[in-house]
Amino acid sequence: MRWMVTGARGMLGADVMAALSRAPGEEDATGFGRDLDVTDGGAVEDALDALAPDVVVNCAAWTDVDGAETHPDEAVEVNGRAVEGLALACAKRGxxxxxxxxxxxxxxxxxxxxxxxxxxxxxxxxxxxKLAGERAALAHGHTVVRTAWLYGARGRSFPATMIRLAAERETVAVVTDQTGQPTWSADLAARLVELGRSGAPGGVYHGTNAGRATWHDLAREVFTLLGADPGRVVPTTSAAFARPAPRPAWSVLGHDRWALAGLPPMRHWREALRAAWPYLSVS
Incomplete structure (x- = not known):
């Protein structure tokens, strides 16, 4: 199979490329970082024509949540309109x-x-x-994979920040009123490759590690893995950290649809964090 990966220099995109390099069979993968502007429809079509991929994994995105509040048009350009063009171009080429x-x-x-x-x-x-991008992809029969609380070996991540703060501060205040699913980017990348190879129907899938946690729970687990006292993680609320963009308090996703791809849900977040531990860099 031939693969094209956008945003291939980022946390998830780089892990997708790595997962493709380890996949069984002959996987021909080409990754683009900033050398492909996904908002440039002509450039996207040229890349598709040159590579003739079977599967395109779109990891390119505007990811600055707070920045989107002050630059909503720019965020929609990357996360919405660019996806519309990519989805249509892929559909035309099969x-x-x-x-x-x-x-x-x-x-x-x-x-x-x-x-x-x-x-x-x-x-x-x-x-x-991001919802605009979802709707564009689904309108052309494609696949959307929602993820949450992503961390990995590249770029900034919450676990890496906690590792750094554990060395710098006696206590660290972390919120208890947001609940989600910490997800290792390498686990998600492997699942994306499995999904692309599976021939499963299009539609929405939820790609997060299993279980649930607050940010406070995750921080305590990081301290535990460090061999530090998890009691140094002090509970607080989101009100203590004023930010331009409100965050959803509940981000726990169900995973029933993986059965359509013949794949089990992803492993528990605590197990994934332990597996990721050797690869996490201090942020």
Whole structure:
């Protein structure tokens, strides 16, 4: 199979490229970073024509959640309109698009895991821009994979920040009123490759590690793995950290749809964090 990966220099995109290099069989993968501007429709079509990929994994995105509040048009350009062009171009060429989305398309008011077909209602500009991209991809029969609380070996991540703060501070205040699913980018990348190879139907899938945690829970687990006293992680609330964009309080996703691809849900977040531990860099 031939693969094209956009955003291939970022945390998830780089892990997708690594997963493809380890995949069984002959996987021909080409990754683009900033050398392909996904908002340039002509450049995107040229790349598709040159590579003739079977599967396109779109990891390119505007990811600055707070920045999207003050630059909503720019966020929509990358996360919405660019996806519309990519989705249409892939559909015309018979390529399958696997587009990465987010838990931020939900309002965060739930108390049970959001199913793949649960009503959406983003509470910030970033979420609205990502929802626009979802709708564009789905309108052309493609696949959307929502993820949440992603961390990995590249770029900034919450676990790496906690590792650094554990060395710098006696105590660290972390919120207890946001609940989600910490997800290792390498686990998600491997699942994206499995999904692309599976021939599973298009639609929405939820790509997060299993279980649930607050940011406070995750920080305590990091301290535990460091051999530090988890009691140094002090509970607080989101009100103590004023930010331009509101965050959803509940970001727990259900995973029922993986059965359509013949794949089990991803492993528990604590198990994944332990596996990721040797690869995490201090941020």
């Amino acid at each position: 390529a399958r698009l696997v587009h990465i989305s987010t838990d931020y398309v939900f309002d965060g008011q739930g108390r049970e895991p959001y199913g793949e077909d649960a009503p959406v209602g983003p509470v910030n500009a970033y979420g609205r821009s």
